[in-house]
Structure formats: structure tokens, C-alpha cells
Amino acid sequence: MTAQPVNLHDYEALAAERMPPGPHAYYAGAAGDERTLRDNQEAFARHRLLPRCLVDVSGVSAATTVLGTPVSMPVLVAPTALQKLAHPDGEEAMARAAARAGTIMTVSTIATTRPADVAAAAPDAPRWFQVYVLKDRGVTRALVDEAIDSGYRALVLTVDAPRAGRRERDLRAGFSVPPGIDMPAVSAALGSTTGIDAAGFFSLMDLTLTWKDLERLVQDSPVPVLVKGIHHPADADRAVEHGAAGVIVSNHGGRQLDGVPASIDMLGPVVDAVGDRVEVLMDGGVRRGTDVLTALALGARAVLVGRPMLWGLVADGEDGAAHVLELLRAELELGMTLLGTPGPGDVSAAHLAP
Numbered sequence: 001m002t003a004q005p006v007n008l009h010d011y012e013a014l015a016a017e018r019m020p021p022g023p024h025a026y027y028a029g030a031a032g033d034e035r036t037l038r039d040n041q042e043a044f045a046r047h048r049l050l051p052r053c054l055v056d057v058s059g060v061s062a063a064t065t066v067l068g069t070p071v072s073m074p075v076l077v078a079p080t081a082l083q084k085l086a087h088p089d090g091e092e093a094m095a096r097a098a099a100r101a102g103t104i105m106t107v108s109t110i111a112t113t114r115p116a117d118v119a120a121a122a123p124d125a126p127r128w129f130q131v132y133v134l135k136d137r138g139v140t141r142a143l144v145d146e147a148i149d150s151g152y153r154a155l156v157l158t159v160d161a162p163r164a165g166r167r168e169r170d171l172r173a174g175f176s177v178p179p180g181i182d183m184p185a186v187s188a189a190l191g192s193t194t195g196i197d198a199a200g201f202f203s204l205m206d207l208t209l210t211w212k213d214l215e216r217l218v219q220d221s222p223v224p225v226l227v228k229g230i231h232h233p234a235d236a237d238r239a240v241e242h243g244a245a246g247v248i249v250s251n252h253g254g255r256q257l258d259g260v261p262a263s264i265d266m267l268g269p270v271v272d273a274v275g276d277r278v279e280v281l282m283d284g285g286v287r288r289g290t291d292v293l294t295a296l297a298l299g300a301r302a303v304l305v306g307r308p309m310l311w312g313l314v315a316d317g318e319d320g321a322a323h324v325l326e327l328l329r330a331e332l333e334l335g336m337t338l339l340g341t342p343g344p345g346d347v348s349a350a351h352l353a354p
């Protein structure tokens, strides 16, 4: 490795140098003109933190709980597909990194490792399973059952991706999954995974999905269900009415409908709508501990981080992904100290400049 990365941007640059163009385009890219991709990060910069002084910050700790599960910080690993494109140890390395950091990994339906094998890689760590409802409901059911049998503590139903957004970097780079990388969900649904691209995965999705299916998933699930991909406060309300235990404000890292608002800009309205009933999480553009503080101040229980975890995996497998989480923790704890907020629960709207 060149110089040791000192922040998440360094990891992004390192991964850009090291990855083959196709997989890099798939990871880094987003939809259309990538307006939402850019806005996710830029919108954080439009907020200003407002510290309070002379607060005892000798015992700052980022530890909190999410849906009752203790975590060492309000930063979770977002579900991202195809982690063996980043490193041969893929999801297993990511699971060990999250376990080392004391936080929750969300495992994608389009993982390159079976849910049970990810669990076996870090048996004692808490984990969530991200659900794409496929046309072949039997495949979805089997994966969810395997996750639950393996001790996953929640399901995350992704609702913003009936089809792939128009991802032009993938088209230019001619991205398709290289041979030798298996995706259990895809091979179960299609028989073969050779040469599949983003459009190929998304052709498996069930486009008939509606609120009724959320209700059914909640009824059938022994663990809580979160809904990921909420933009509109009225949809957040509907999700809670249909039994969601939490909502994740997310635009899929700008990869679906380009031109939608930055996640951080929809967080406040969603918290206003449902924050008194369920925990509200967000993802999209979180690159700094101070971004986490902004999200907490706007009412998030926790944030999830997508691409930077992949950049860490590319750079140095489990150690790289663990270092990304440690950088965020260090920045967050420093930020909490300087903001005058000893715990995540102390960060409030009063810590944002009007």
C-alpha cells in the first residue's frame, strides 16, 4: 500500500487506483447525471454544527442501541452486493470487520456468500439481512429462512429498486460479473450467473411488490422488518402503519432515480412523520464523523455506510474495512467531544446552526 489512508476519501482514491475499471464503475457509479450521488455528500456540507461549551466530555462514548441491539457506535454497514469483486474474502471479511468494530453488518440478497456462511465468519456478531423480493418467491423465502436460522436479527426490505437506475458508468465500462464469482440468490433463480450485469440482476425483481407484501413479510417474520429506500414522509408513515419496526431514509446511494433529494435533506421530514413511533436511520454520502453528527442532530438513530466499506475491503480486506469503521469512530468521538455531547443521545437539533 502507498501511504496509510487517513480518511475515507483516501480509501476512495486508493480503490480507484487498484480496481479494474468494470467493477470500479459498478461500485462508484450512480444513475443518470449522478446529481443525487453528488448531492448526498454536498448536502451534508450545507449544514453547520453548533457546539456547546463547558460540558463534561471526559467520558465521551459513541455506544448506543439500534432496535434494542447494543452497538459501539451509530454507524452500521449498509447492504452492498457482490463483495467478492472487492476482495476474495468478500462478505466474510466484511462480517469480521463489522464484528471487530462492534457494529451491525447488513448482508445483501445479492451477496457472493451464503447467509449462513457470512454468519459463520463472525458467529457472535449482530447481523441484518437485506431482502430483495424476487419474482421467484421461493428463492427469497429460502434465503430469508436461512438468514433467520443463522441468527440474523432483522430484515431490511429494500423498496426503491424494482429496476436498476440508468447507470452509465456500467455501460461505458461494459461491466459484468467476472467468472468464478457466485451469487447464491442469482444461481438459485437463474441456474447460472455467468456474465450477468446490473440489468440482469434486476430482471429477477418482482415488480408487483406493494404495501400488502410488506405487511405479509412482517406477519411471517420472527424478527423486526425495516424498510429501506424511503424518501417521502407519507411513505414512512405508511411503512409504520404496515408494521415496519424502522425506516431507512435512502436513495440507494444515488443509483436509482437520479434527481431525488439528498438523503440527509429528507431525514428531518421523515423523523417528523414517524420519529415518535420507530427508529429512523439514513444512508447516502456519509464520509465523516461530522456527517454522523449532522444525521443524529436531525433525528437519526444511526447511519449506514455503503461505498467506503467497499473501498476499505479493496484496500486491505478485513483490516481495510475495519479501519474505515475505526476512522469513522475516531472522527465521531472527536466530534462529540468538540460539540459538547458525551453520548449520541445528547446530540440534538440545538446542535445545528439555524
Ligand SMILES: Cc1cc2nc3c(=O)[nH]c(=O)nc-3n(C[C@H](O)[C@H](O)[C@H](O)COP(=O)(O)O)c2cc1C
Pocket: 026, 027, 028, 040, 078, 079, 080, 081, 108, 109, 110, 130, 158, 228, 250, 251, 252, 253, 254, 255, 283, 284, 285, 286, 304, 305, 306, 307, 308
Ligand atoms: C456497489 C453497491 C451495491 C449495492 N447493493 C445494494 C443491495 O444489494 N441492496 C441494497 O438494498 N442496497 C444496495 N446498495 C445501496 C446501499 O445499501 C446504500 O444505500 C448506499 O450505498 C449508501 O450510499 P453511500 O454509498 O454513499 O454510503 C448498493 C450500493 C452500492 C454502492
Ligand SMILES: CC(C)CC(=O)C(=O)O
Pocket: 081, 110, 161, 198, 201, 202, 252, 255
Ligand atoms: C446487484 C444489485 C441488485 C445490487 C444493487 O442494489 C445495486 O447495485 O445498487
